[in-house]
Amino acid sequence: MCGIVGLLVKKPQLREQLGSLMMPMLIGMTERGPDSAGLAVFTEALPEDQRKYSLCAPEWEYDWAGFEAEFIRHFGTEAAIRTKGNHAVLTCDEPAASVRPWAARVFPDLHVLCAGRQVDIYKDIGNPADVAARYDFDTLTGTHLVGHTRMATESAVTPDRAHPFTAGEDFCLVHNGSLSNPYQIRRKLEPLGIRFDTDNDTEAACRYFEWRMREGDDLESAIRSGFDELDGFYTFLMGSREALALVRDAFACKPAVVAETEDYVAVSSEYRSLARLPGVKNANVFEPVPEEIYVWRVS
Amino acid sequence: MEGVVNVAPEAKNRLTFDLAAQPLRELNRFLHHDLAGTGVTHVDVINPDGTHNIAVGVDAPVRIDVDGHAGYYCAGMNKLAQVNVNGNVGPGVAEGMVSGTVHVKGFASVSAGAAAHGGLLVIEKDASLRCGISMKGVDIVVGGSVGDFSAFMAQAGRLVICGDAGDALGDSLYEAVIYVRGKVASFGADAHEEPMSDADFVAVEELLARARIKHDPKQFRRVASKRELYHWNADADQEY
Numbered sequence: 001m002c003g004i005v006g007l008l009v010k011k012p013q014l015r016e017q018l019g020s021l022m023m024p025m026l027i028g029m030t031e032r033g034p035d036s037a038g039l040a041v042f043t044e045a046l047p048e049d050q051r052k053y054s055l056c057a058p059e060w061e062y063d064w065a066g067f068e069a070e071f072i073r074h075f076g077t078e079a080a081i082r083t084k085g086n087h088a089v090l091t092c093d094e095p096a097a098s099v100r101p102w103a104a105r106v107f108p109d110l111h112v113l114c115a116g117r118q119v120d121i122y123k124d125i126g127n128p129a130d131v132a133a134r135y136d137f138d139t140l141t142g143t144h145l146v147g148h149t150r151m152a153t154e155s156a157v158t159p160d161r162a163h164p165f166t167a168g169e170d171f172c173l174v175h176n177g178s179l180s181n182p183y184q185i186r187r188k189l190e191p192l193g194i195r196f197d198t199d200n201d202t203e204a205a206c207r208y209f210e211w212r213m214r215e216g217d218d219l220e221s222a223i224r225s226g227f228d229e230l231d232g233f234y235t236f237l238m239g240s241r242e243a244l245a246l247v248r249d250a251f252a253c254k255p256a257v258v259a260e261t262e263d264y265v266a267v268s269s270e271y272r273s274l275a276r277l278p279g280v281k282n283a284n285v286f287e288p289v290p291e292e293i294y295v296w297r298v299s
Numbered sequence: 300m301e302g303v304v305n306v307a308p309e310a311k312n313r314l315t316f317d318l319a320a321q322p323l324r325e326l327n328r329f330l331h332h333d334l335a336g337t338g339v340t341h342v343d344v345i346n347p348d349g350t351h352n353i354a355v356g357v358d359a360p361v362r363i364d365v366d367g368h369a370g371y372y373c374a375g376m377n378k379l380a381q382v383n384v385n386g387n388v389g390p391g392v393a394e395g396m397v398s399g400t401v402h403v404k405g406f407a408s409v410s411a412g413a414a415a416h417g418g419l420l421v422i423e424k425d426a427s428l429r430c431g432i433s434m435k436g437v438d439i440v441v442g443g444s445v446g447d448f449s450a451f452m453a454q455a456g457r458l459v460i461c462g463d464a465g466d467a468l469g470d471s472l473y474e475a476v477i478y479v480r481g482k483v484a485s486f487g488a489d490a491h492e493e494p495m496s497d498a499d500f501v502a503v504e505e506l507l508a509r510a511r512i513k514h515d516p517k518q519f520r521r522v523a524s525k526r527e528l529y530h531w532n533a534d535a536d537q538e539y
Binding site: 250251252253255257270271272273274275276281285286287289290 | 348349350351367368370371387389390405406408409427428446447
């Protein structure tokens with residue numbers, strides 16, 4: 001079991017409330033996933049030549065100032081760092097192709113959770129309410145987000161195996177379910193130079209979709225090719241620069257429900273975590289059909 | 300059966316539980332243990348907000364109106380009670396029902412009426428996959444369409460589908476009968492269409508009337524078991 005939540009606000013004035021609107025959704029999925037929680041939020045885009053990287057350290061108290069100094073010394077460039085305990089968001093003009101290998105070499109205890117111009121990720125082990133309080137999820141702002149509460153089945157309970165998973169830039173995925181052929185996917189992708197951070201099954205799906213999109217598929221075609229390649233149970237919720245996307249496998253053993261109003265599209269594993277959203281009693285509430293791809297774009 | 304309308308409960312035989320203020324256990328404990336001595340015949344449940352296990356295991360002729368959406372297993376194992384849901388329900392509504400009526404104004408998620416032995420389950424809108432899976436005597440009327448694998452291994456009872464059916468309808472059917480009005484994406488193993496008899500038309504008419512859903516029984520087709528899986532056929536192609 002796991003819980004997934006997603007929220008896309010349709011009106012610019014609601015972007016300030018994105019985190020606070022989402023909070024009861026995530027907390028409402030605690031019973032489905034009490035061991036870890038995480039969230040990816042899509043913000044205003046940085047300029048074309050800038051990137052930001054969400055980082056996770058092994059301890060709550062971490063020498064981020066030392067990290068920043070070493071970054072500036074190595075790259076000889078400006079950088080800004082925003083920290084929250086063991087998490088930090090580094091903004092700079094260095095591409096992922098430089099930052100990722102440097103970080104892996106010089107700071108091997110750090111996880112680079114994501115890269116891009118819009119996405120920030122926070123994820124950690126612990127009860128969803130604790131994780132949300134740890135990183136002030138209620139203050140997050142942006143256009144859309146995906147969140148997850150985890151009840152681990154396929155790999156260990158560690159921060160890097162919590163969801164969302166990410167691949168490439170500004171793309172992330174959360175998953176309720178389990179894949180039965182993640183190693184088959186890995187054996188297909190690794191010879192193409194695609195590296196994995198964990199042994200988690202969801203990471204295989206995330207990297208598979210991102211690979212398809214780099215090969216020229218749009219999000220919908222990438223998901224459709226997954227119908228043949230990914231074996232297992234899933235409700236996947238994905239976030240990209242401009243959209244939320246949702247898909248369930250053919251057997252639809254893993255739940256999902258959507259509530260849509262003029263103000264927002266909200267997705268969750270169960271209605272009970274949508275019940276606190278304003279206006280939800282008059283929302284268009286529906287259950288997504290298996291193997292149908294739902295995409296909601298930022299307006 | 301009266302309409303699914305909540306009015307302010309005033310009569311002393313009527314009691315309201317507000318699930319925004321009271322834990323579910325108070326409602327279910329009342330229904331299981333305290334109902335008999337109180338004279339209460341009508342229970343209103345407000346702010347259900349997708350709570351699981353609302354009114355499970357009731358064993359009394361009480362009317363229960365749930366005003367809003369219910370979560371998993373609503374009215375599961377129901378006996379005698381008349382449960383109305385003025386909203387949608389999650390997976391497993393009325394699973395294992397023995398008798399009574401469960402009437403859902405909205406849609407139902409997967410496995411509606413699973414393994415239910417008796418009573419009537421009405422879903423006014425769509426039911427998701429596996430509706431009526433392993434049903435054992437319940438009658439189910441779905442006003443909309445049903446998802447894939449509906450009536451899988453259904454043993455007894457009747458499933459009326461006013462809309463369309465998904466793939467593998469009635470796979471491995473025993474003696475349950477399906478009446479379908481719309482398109483069938485595909486039949487499951489051993490399920491096939493049969494001619495409607497006069498008794499079938501009467502059955503559909505009676506079930507639609509009890510469900511308060513209006514359609515012409517003549518528009519329905521009968522789906523039942525070919526009964527070929529009842530006996531092992533050693534000569535059949537065993538390649539899978």
